[in-house]
Amino acid sequence: MTTVDHLRQVRLGNLRTVLLALVDRPGSRADLAARTGLTKATLSNLTEPLLANGILVEEPATLAGMGRPSKPLRFHPDGPVAVGAEINVSHLAVETLGLDGETLRRVLVPTDIRDATSDEVLDRVAELIREIIPARPVLGVGLAVPGVVHDGVLVRAPNLPKLVGAPLAADLGLRLNLDVELDNEANLAALAHLWPRHLAGEDFVHVSADVGIGAGVVLHGEVYRGVSGFAGELGHVVIERNGVRCTCGSRGCVERYAGLDVILREAGRRRLDSLAKALDAGDPKALSAVKAAGEALGVGLATLMNLFDVPTVVLGGSYAVLHEHLSTAIQSEMDARVLAGGERHTTLVASPLGEFAVVRGAAGLVTRRAVQQPERLFA
Amino acid sequence: MTTVDHLRQVRLGNLRTVLLALVDRPGSRADLAARTGLTKATLSNLTEPLLANGILVEEPATLAGMGRPSKPLRFHPDGPVAVGAEINVSHLAVETLGLDGETLRRVLVPTDIRDATSDEVLDRVAELIREIIPARPVLGVGLAVPGVVHDGVLVRAPNLPKLVGAPLAADLGLRLNLDVELDNEANLAALAHLWPRHLAGEDFVHVSADVGIGAGVVLHGEVYRGVSGFAGELGHVVIERNGVRCTCGSRGCVERYAGLDVILREAGRRRLDSLAKALDAGDPKALSAVKAAGEALGVGLATLMNLFDVPTVVLGGSYAVLHEHLSTAIQSEMDARVLAGGERHTTLVASPLGEFAVVRGAAGLVTRRAVQQPERLFA
DNA sequence: GCACTAAGTTCAAGCATTGAACGAATGAGG
DNA sequence: CCTCATTCGTTCAATGCTTGAACTTAGTGC
Numbered sequence: 163m164t165t166v167d168h169l170r171q172v173r174l175g176n177l178r179t180v181l182l183a184l185v186d187r188p189g190s191r192a193d194l195a196a197r198t199g200l201t202k203a204t205l206s207n208l209t210e211p212l213l214a215n216g217i218l219v220e221e222p223a224t225l226a227g228m229g230r231p232s233k234p235l236r237f238h239p240d241g242p243v244a245v246g247a248e249i250n251v252s253h254l255a256v257e258t259l260g261l262d263g264e265t266l267r268r269v270l271v272p273t274d275i276r277d278a279t280s281d282e283v284l285d286r287v288a289e290l291i292r293e294i295i296p297a298r299p300v301l302g303v304g305l306a307v308p309g310v311v312h313d314g315v316l317v318r319a320p321n322l323p324k325l326v327g328a329p330l331a332a333d334l335g336l337r338l339n340l341d342v343e344l345d346n347e348a349n350l351a352a353l354a355h356l357w358p359r360h361l362a363g364e365d366f367v368h369v370s371a372d373v374g375i376g377a378g379v380v381l382h383g384e385v386y387r388g389v390s391g392f393a394g395e396l397g398h399v400v401i402e403r404n405g406v407r408c409t410c411g412s413r414g415c416v417e418r419y420a421g422l423d424v425i426l427r428e429a430g431r432r433r434l435d436s437l438a439k440a441l442d443a444g445d446p447k448a449l450s451a452v453k454a455a456g457e458a459l460g461v462g463l464a465t466l467m468n469l470f471d472v473p474t475v476v477l478g479g480s481y482a483v484l485h486e487h488l489s490t491a492i493q494s495e496m497d498a499r500v501l502a503g504g505e506r507h508t509t510l511v512a513s514p515l516g517e518f519a520v521v522r523g524a525a526g527l528v529t530r531r532a533v534q535q536p537e538r539l540f541a
Numbered sequence: 542m543t544t545v546d547h548l549r550q551v552r553l554g555n556l557r558t559v560l561l562a563l564v565d566r567p568g569s570r571a572d573l574a575a576r577t578g579l580t581k582a583t584l585s586n587l588t589e590p591l592l593a594n595g596i597l598v599e600e601p602a603t604l605a606g607m608g609r610p611s612k613p614l615r616f617h618p619d620g621p622v623a624v625g626a627e628i629n630v631s632h633l634a635v636e637t638l639g640l641d642g643e644t645l646r647r648v649l650v651p652t653d654i655r656d657a658t659s660d661e662v663l664d665r666v667a668e669l670i671r672e673i674i675p676a677r678p679v680l681g682v683g684l685a686v687p688g689v690v691h692d693g694v695l696v697r698a699p700n701l702p703k704l705v706g707a708p709l710a711a712d713l714g715l716r717l718n719l720d721v722e723l724d725n726e727a728n729l730a731a732l733a734h735l736w737p738r739h740l741a742g743e744d745f746v747h748v749s750a751d752v753g754i755g756a757g758v759v760l761h762g763e764v765y766r767g768v769s770g771f772a773g774e775l776g777h778v779v780i781e782r783n784g785v786r787c788t789c790g791s792r793g794c795v796e797r798y799a800g801l802d803v804i805l806r807e808a809g810r811r812r813l814d815s816l817a818k819a820l821d822a823g824d825p826k827a828l829s830a831v832k833a834a835g836e837a838l839g840v841g842l843a844t845l846m847n848l849f850d851v852p853t854v855v856l857g858g859s860y861a862v863l864h865e866h867l868s869t870a871i872q873s874e875m876d877a878r879v880l881a882g883g884e885r886h887t888t889l890v891a892s893p894l895g896e897f898a899v900v901r902g903a904a905g906l907v908t909r910r911a912v913q914q915p916e917r918l919f920a
Numbered sequence: 921g922c923a924c925t926a927a928g929t930t931c932a933a934g935c936a937t938t939g940a941a942c943g944a945a946t947g948a949g950g
Numbered sequence: 951c952c953t954c955a956t957t958c959g960t961t962c963a964a965t966g967c968t969t970g971a972a973c974t975t976a977g978t979g980c
Contacts, residue, residue: 167968168551168935168967168968168969169551169934169935169936169937169967169968170935170936171551172547172550172551172935172936172937173935173936173937176936176937190958190959191958191959192957192958192959200937200938201937201938201939202958202959202960203937203938203939203959203960203961203962204936204937204938205959206959206960206961207936207937207960223945223946223958225946225947227946227947227956227957228946228947228948228955228956228957229945229946229947229955229956229957229958230944230945230946230956230957230958230959231945231946231957231958232957232958232959233958233959310880310881317881318880318881365767365768377848379848381765386760387850388744388849388850388851389744389850389851389852390850390852390885391850392847392850392880392881392885393848393849393850394848394850395847395848395850395880396847396848398844398847398878398880399844399847399848400780400840400843400844400878401779401780401781401782402780402781402782402783403780403781403837403840404781410878410880411877411878412843412877412878413878458782461779461782464779464791465777465778465779465844465848466848468771468774468775468777468778469756469758469772469773469774469775469778469844469845469848469849470767470772470848471766471767471768471769471770471771471772471773471774472767472768473768473769498790498791499777499779499789499790499791499792501689501697501771501774501777501789502689502696502697502771506769506771546937547936547937547938547966547967548936548937548965548966548967548968549966549967551966551967551968552966552967552968555967555968569927569928570927570928571926571927571928579968579969580968580969580970581927581928581929582928582929582930582931582968582969582970583967583968583969584928585928585929585930586929586967586968602927602976602977604977604978606925606926606977606978607924607925607926607977607978607979608924608925608926608927608976608977608978609925609926609927609928609974609975609976609977610926610927610976610977611926611927611928612927612928
């Protein structure tokens with residue numbers, strides 16, 4: 163490392179600080195200087211190339227009180243955007259997201275892709291992306307998949323075995339001529355609650371269910387993925403060591419008691435919306451199925467909280483839909499089993515993001531990286 | 542932050558890099574330059590104050606081959622030391638540790654302190670520390686306690702209720718006129734395997750048992766403590782949700798099946814050494830008690846690994862003593878229950894540190910901080 | 921004694937931030 | 951309409967750390 167590099171690091175770090183402040187909200191140079199602790203001089207200096215490169219715009223002066231009016235800076239309305247894409251068992255989704263955190267467009271297409279080849283799926287995803295891409299620079303694509311990702315490769319996907327091992331990121335990248343980054347849907351759903359807005363603090367777990375149960379774990383403001391991408395496999399936390407046999411080879415996994423397929427079967431329903439209606443109608447079979455699932459999930463979450471010591475659980479995906487009927491059982495198991503559960507306040511909330519959480523997180527992966535490594539913005 | 546601060550940060554960062562390289566092993570300026578990526582000029586500059594302040598010494602030139610002989614730098618034999626101290630239910634321990642990672646002296650005194658007041662305990666600890674402190678500068682004291690520590694306060698200690706809430710760090714600090722830092726014994730036992738030598742990689746869990754079961758979790762080379770110090774409470778991971786009632790209010794906690802007290806009771810023994818002898822003699826009751834504990838612990842560890850995704854488990858404390866008879870059961874549960882357990886290699890090893898692991902970690906807390914914040918060395 | 925090699929030192933150059941001084945743009949008050 | 955107060959944004963010399971090249975030092979090999 164040369165000295166130039168050292169100083170460049172300082173500059174990039176400050177650039178990151180400034181961009182983070184701008185993601186939070188727009189502001190004049192003077193305002194940003196106050197918020198970041200840097201000087202006005204440095205702010206002029208740092209923002210100059212951002213303005214020159216069309217990343218930021220200077221808005222017309224706002225007339226507010228005495229003194230020279232400030233000219234707020236914000237992300238350029240024609241500046242770079244990120245693309246998020248989600249490949250899931252029963253649907254595909256895409257979204258475009260600006261650096262300011264605003265969604266530009268989003269599309270969700272129900273599609274059963276269980277039997278499709280990776281080429282067929284990627285063709286379809288690429289087509290969807292092309293349809294929504296605006297006439298603006300594109301930073302890259304975040305691609306969500308329902309499975310374990312390690313070193314950019316899908317290494318485990320019980321529900322999409324055909325895609326395991328396929329070079330999904332590279333292949334989609336070739337189709338679109340863009341950088342593509344692959345990640346697990348649970349991690350990305352969690353990220354969507356962390357970036358660009360903190361919806362659940364800096365330490366939380368996001369839990370959702372489709373066929374499996376996935377938890378995205380956020381520790382100290384970072385998604386925790388573990389050494390090989392397997393972190394947060396809440397579905398295979400054991401709650402009854404001699405319990406029901408699981409496809410993973412273990413017994414008594416949470417997934418066997420609180421998976422969406424189990425809930426539906428026990429409730430005698432085929433689809434989530436039908437279950438939701440039954441619950442609202444007070445159907446006893448539905449209510450007891452959901453309660454049983456909540457209890458199992460609560461035991462697993464208590465274990466998780468005793469290990470990770472995070473204060474907040476966010477229910478996402480199908481669990482968010484059911485949360486009204488699910489929360490009581492979960493919370494009571496957690497209160498009884500989380501160490502010092504009474505004094506430590508454990509918060510259980512439903513995700514506000516709905517069915518677009520994953521794809522939004524996928525796009526967020528890209529905007530976040532752009533902000534954290536500002537040199538990418540000038541490429 | 543002034544510009545001076547920025548530059549100082551660069552310098553301190555480089556100082557840290559150099560000190561880390563020296564903890565690894567001594568080396569000449571040229572050698573260190575090569576290892577750290579800095580230039581010889583910078584190394585001369587950075588080491589000058591370290592030599593002037595008696596942190597490092599320059600050894601006589603070593604005659605090795607051609608060229609001007611190098612003068613290796615190492616930590617000064619009369620340089621600053623750290624003190625570790627451990628308060629436990631049945632013993633007190635102290636240790637002095639040099640920056641080079643060498644233990645100077647250590648003492649372990651069996652003492653039942655269950656009924657002692659915090660003043661009595663701290664008097665005793667201070668006395669032990671005074672006995673082993675050498676005539677060298679002291680960086681500070683790391684103090685290990687069997688309980689949950691948050692913001693420097695012991696907030697939960699089922700086995701030492703009298704010490705909960707007492708200002709242990711401050712009070713011991715007053716007695717010795719030194720900085721004292723408090724931490725949980727499980728975290729410190731784990732730290733001892735990470736610093737100053739990597740004994741189990743950068744991602745692992747250290748598990749040990751006394752009355753409770755504690756896990757110290759190391760993620761990406763840092764001890765993970767959670768938001769409120771409760772992380773790694775493996776003892777209260779549930780393995781049978783309708784199992785044995787636990788003192789914590791839950792049911793089926795690992796601790797109720799694999800705690801040392803449970804093992805001893807089931808084996809019909811009073812003490813660990815008696816159990817160890819029985820095991821070596823092939824006593825069936827002892828063997829089956831340990832096997833049962835290993836199975837329960839294995840289930841809990843599988844759950845932990847499915848959540849944290851760390852590749853290595855280190856058995857410490859009493860478990861290290863029993864590991865020969867414990868490992869098989871643990872490993873087989875882990876292989877069966879850790880997701881992709883076959884392909885991911887999960888390593889299970891016994892700690893090489895013996896009964897001084899905790900106190901060594903406590904001292905390591907202090908040397909580690911000194912290296913990571915080198916400005917402390919000049920105070 | 922001389923060439924060769926490698927360690928360690930010296931020093932001018934380069935660079936990002938700073939703080940103070942300065943210029944710019946507006947509102948308030950007369 | 952003019953002047954003063956106020957705040958925004960820019961300019962510029964100063965600061966201090968690392969660098970790389972040149973240089974000095976201290977050995978080996980012949």
